Amino acid sequence: MRLLLAIALTHIAGRGRQTIVSILGVALGVGFSIAMAALMVGSQRDFTETLIDAVPHVRITDETRTTPRQPASEAFAAVAYSGLRPVPDPRGILNPTRVLAGLRSWVDGSMVATLQVEAVVRFAGIDMGVALMGVEPLDELRVSTIAGDMTTGRFEDLIGAGFAVIIGERLAERLGAGINDLLTITVAGGNARQFKVTGLFRTGSVQQDERVVYTTLKRAQVLANRPEAINEIRIRLADIDSAPLVAARAEAMLGIKSVSWQESSEDLLNAFEIRNVIMFTVVGAILLVAGFGIFNIVSIITHEKARDIAILKSIGFPPADIRGIFLFEGLVMGGSGALLGCLLGFGLTEVLGSIAFEFRRNTELTHLPVVYEAAHYVMASALAMLAAGIAGYLPARSAARLNPVDIIRGAT
Amino acid sequence: MSPAAPLVEARGVTRVLAGAVPVTLVADIDLAIGRGELTAITGPSGSGKSSLLYLLGLLDLPTTGEVLIDGRETSAMAENERAEFRLATLGFVFQFHFLLPEFSACDNIMIPMRRLGRLDAAARRERAESILASLGLAEHGHKRPDQLSGGQRQRVAVARALANDPPLILADEPTGSLDSQSSEQVFDILKTLVERDGRTVVAVTHDLDLADRMHRRIHLVDGRITEDRPAGGRASPGPTISPAGRRGAGPPADAADQRLP
Ligand SMILES: Nc1ncnc2c1ncn2[C@@H]1O[C@H](COP(=O)(O)OP(=O)(O)OP(=O)(O)O)[C@@H](O)[C@H]1O
Ligand SMILES: [Mg+2]
Numbered sequence: 059m060r061l062l063l064a065i066a067l068t069h070i071a072g073r074g075r076q077t078i079v080s081i082l083g084v085a086l087g088v089g090f091s092i093a094m095a096a097l098m099v100g101s102q103r104d105f106t107e108t109l110i111d112a113v114p115h116v117r118i119t120d121e122t123r124t125t126p127r128q129p130a131s132e133a134f135a136a137v138a139y140s141g142l143r144p145v146p147d148p149r150g151i152l153n154p155t156r157v158l159a160g161l162r163s164w165v166d167g168s169m170v171a172t173l174q175v176e177a178v179v180r181f182a183g184i185d186m187g188v189a190l191m192g193v194e195p196l197d198e199l200r201v202s203t204i205a206g207d208m209t210t211g212r213f214e215d216l217i218g219a220g221f222a223v224i225i226g227e228r229l230a231e232r233l234g235a236g237i238n239d240l241l242t243i244t245v246a247g248g249n250a251r252q253f254k255v256t257g258l259f260r261t262g263s264v265q266q267d268e269r270v271v272y273t274t275l276k277r278a279q280v281l282a283n284r285p286e287a288i289n290e291i292r293i294r295l296a297d298i299d300s301a302p303l304v305a306a307r308a309e310a311m312l313g314i315k316s317v318s319w320q321e322s323s324e325d326l327l328n329a330f331e332i333r334n335v336i337m338f339t340v341v342g343a344i345l346l347v348a349g350f351g352i353f354n355i356v357s358i359i360t361h362e363k364a365r366d367i368a369i370l371k372s373i374g375f376p377p378a379d380i381r382g383i384f385l386f387e388g389l390v391m392g393g394s395g396a397l398l399g400c401l402l403g404f405g406l407t408e409v410l411g412s413i414a415f416e417f418r419r420n421t422e423l424t425h426l427p428v429v430y431e432a433a434h435y436v437m438a439s440a441l442a443m444l445a446a447g448i449a450g451y452l453p454a455r456s457a458a459r460l461n462p463v464d465i466i467r468g469a470t
Numbered sequence: 471m472s473p474a475a476p477l478v479e480a481r482g483v484t485r486v487l488a489g490a491v492p493v494t495l496v497a498d499i500d501l502a503i504g505r506g507e508l509t510a511i512t513g514p515s516g517s518g519k520s521s522l523l524y525l526l527g528l529l530d531l532p533t534t535g536e537v538l539i540d541g542r543e544t545s546a547m548a549e550n551e552r553a554e555f556r557l558a559t560l561g562f563v564f565q566f567h568f569l570l571p572e573f574s575a576c577d578n579i580m581i582p583m584r585r586l587g588r589l590d591a592a593a594r595r596e597r598a599e600s601i602l603a604s605l606g607l608a609e610h611g612h613k614r615p616d617q618l619s620g621g622q623r624q625r626v627a628v629a630r631a632l633a634n635d636p637p638l639i640l641a642d643e644p645t646g647s648l649d650s651q652s653s654e655q656v657f658d659i660l661k662t663l664v665e666r667d668g669r670t671v672v673a674v675t676h677d678l679d680l681a682d683r684m685h686r687r688i689h690l691v692d693g694r695i696t697e698d699r700p701a702g703g704r705a706s707p708g709p710t711i712s713p714a715g716r717r718g719a720g721p722p723a724d725a726a727d728q729r730l731p
C-alpha cells in the first residue's frame with residue numbers, strides 16, 4: 059500500500075503545476091461551499107430568529123376558517139338565498155376571562171389578550187387610519203419585543219396614565235405630533251376621545267411604525283364601547299417548535315382560528331427551502347467542476363505513465379494495484395484540496411462575518427450573520443473526496459485494463 | 471538434450487492478433503526449456519521473437535495452445551494469479567531498460583521486493599545493494615536512471631529482474647542498444663546467472679556471435695521455429711571462436727560443441 063502511494067506521489071510530483079491547479083480547484087470549491095453554507099445558514103437562522111421574535115408564536119383571532127353557516131342553511135336544504143338578512147355576528151372572543159384561564163392552564167408560555175379595532179387618529183387636521191391595540195401593558199411586554207423598540211418613554215408608562223397612547227415614530231412624523239401631544243382617536247361605531255402620547259417606538263417595519271397605536275385594554279374597550287371584549291390572543295411559547303400543536307389544540311378547544319408562526323410564515327419558510335436547494339445545486343456544481351480538474355490531470359498522468367504501468371504490470375503488479383495508484387492520486391489531490399478548502403472556507407467565513415453594515419443612523423453596526431458548523435466542513439470535504447475518488451477511479455480503471463504488451467510494443 | 475522436467479514449455483502455441491486483417495505473430499510453437507539452460511532466440515526482424523518471449527513470460531496469452539511453467543497450465547490462471555506468478559517466478563529484461571524514471575536504481579530494484587513482501591525494509595536494501603554490487607554497480611545505487619549510462623541501466627534492469635530471486639529470466643534483446651563492451655558485460659552476467667546460480671535464461675538476440683556462445687539456439691522465421699539446436703557455449707567459460715559461415719540458415723557443423731566438458 060505504501061509502495062503504491064509512493065509511486066502515486068512521484069506521478070503527482072512530476073506534474074506539479076497542474077496538480078497544484080487541480081488542488082486549488084478543489085480547495086476553492088470546498089472553501090466557497092463552506093463560506094456559502096455559513097452565510098446561507100447564518101442568515102436563515104438570523105432571519106428566523108428575528109421573525110420569531112417579531113411575530114407571536116401563536117395568534118388566536120376571532121375569525122373562523124370558513125364563513126359561519128347561517129341559521130337558514132340549517133333549516134332549509136337550499137342552494138342559494140335571496141333577500142335574507144344574515145344574523146349579525148357580534149364578533150370578539152366571548153367570555154375572555156374563562157378562555158384565558160383555560161389556555162393558561164396548559165400552555166407553557168405567556169399570552170396577552172388584545173382588543174384590536176380600526177380607528178382614525180386626528181391631529182392638527184390630519185387624519186390617519188390606524189389599528190388601535192388595547193393590551194395589558196405588562197402582558198404585552200412578556201409576549202412582544204416592543205420594550206426594545208421604544209425610542210421615547212417606556213411601555214409601562216401606559217399603566218395608570220389615563221387616556222394615553224404609544225405610537226410609532228413614523229406615525230408621529232406623518233401627523234407632526236410629538237410626545238405629550240393630544241391626539242383625537244375615533245372608532246367607527248364608538249366614541250371619539252383625546253389621548254395623550256406618552257411614548258414612541260420604532261420597530262423598523264413601516265407597516266407597524268405607521269399603523270399601530272397601543273393603549274390599555276380598558277381604554278380601548280371604553281372607546282369602542284365594547285366592555286369586556288377582546289378579539290385576539292397572542293401567545294409566546296417557551297418551545298417555539300410546539301407552536302403548531304398549541305395552535306391546533308387551541309383551535310379545537312375554542313372553535314376559532316389559531317395560527318402558529320410556522321403557518322403564518324409558510325411562504326418564507328418555503329422560500330428558505332428553495333434557497334437551500336439552490337445552494338446545494340451550486341455547491342454540487344462547483345465540486346463537479348473541481349472533480350473534472352482532477353479527472354483531467356489523472357487522465358493525463360495515466361497516458362503519460364503508460365510505460366510505467368506496463369513496467370509494473372510486467373513485474374507482476376495486479377490490475378487492482380494499478381487502479382490503486384491512480385485512485386490514490388485522485389484522493390491525494392482531493393484530500394489536500396479539501397484540507398486547504400476547509401482553511402479557506404474558515405477564512406472566508408471570518409472575513410464575511412467581519413463585514414459591517416450601517417442600515418440606520420444611531421443604531422449599532424449590523425454584521426453579516428455567519429455560522430461555524432463542523433457539519434459543513436465535513437460535508438464539503440466528503441463531497442470533494444467523493445468527486446476526487448470518482449475522478450481518479452475512472453482513468454484508474456482504464457489504466458488497469460491496459461495490456462502491457464501493447465505499450466511495450468509501441469515503445470520499442 | 472532431453473529436458474526431463476522442463477521449466478517452461480509451449481505446446482502448439484499460436485498467437486493471432488484479431489483485426490480486419492488478422493496478424494499471426496507466432497504459430498505452432500512447441501518448445502521445452504529445461505532448468506539451467508541458457509537459450510538464445512534469434513531470427514530476422516519481425517519474425518516474432520519478442521512475441522514468443524511475451525507468451526513465455528505470461529505477459530500475453532496464446533490464441534491457441536498452452537504455456538506451462540513448472541508443469542502448470544497457465545491459461546486457466548486468473549489475472550491476479552498470473553501477476554503473482556510473474557512477480558515470484560519470472561524476471562523480465564526489456565530491450566529498452568524500462569526502469570521507473572523517478573526512482574533511484576536501488577529503489578527500482580526494491581519495487582518488486584516490496585510488492586512481494588517477503589523481506590523487511592532492511593533486508594530489501596541489503597539484497598538490492600548486494601545485487602548491484604555483484605553487477606559492478608555498487609556505487610550507482612542512489613542514481614536515477616537518467617543519471618546512468620545505457621550499459622549501467624541495462625544492468626540495473628537485470629538487477630531488478632533478479633530482485634525476487636526468480637528461477638527464470640526472460641530477456642528481450644538485453645544487449646541490443648549497447649556497445650560491444652557493455653554487451654559483453656551483460657552477456658557475462660546472464661551466463662553467470664545460469665552457470666553459477668543455476669537459473670534458466672531465455673534471451674532474444676540479434677547478435678549471432680552471442681547466440682552461439684549460449685547453450686541452445688532457437689531460430690524463428692515468420693513466427694515459426696525453423697531451427698532448434700545446441701549452440702557452442704555450454705560450460706565453456708572462455709570465448710568460443712565461431713567458425714565462419716555461421717550466419718547461414720543451415721544446421722551448423724559443430725554439433726559436438728555442446729558435449730564439451
Ligand atoms: N499490434 C500489431 N499489429 C499488427 N502487427 C503487429 C503488431 N505487433 C506486432 N506485429 C507484427 O508481428 C510480427 C512479430 O513482431 P515481434 O515484435 O514479435 O517481432 P520481433 O521478432 O521481436 O522483431 P524485432 O527483432 O524487430 O524486435 C511483426 O511482423 C510485427 O509487424
Ligand atoms: Mg522484438
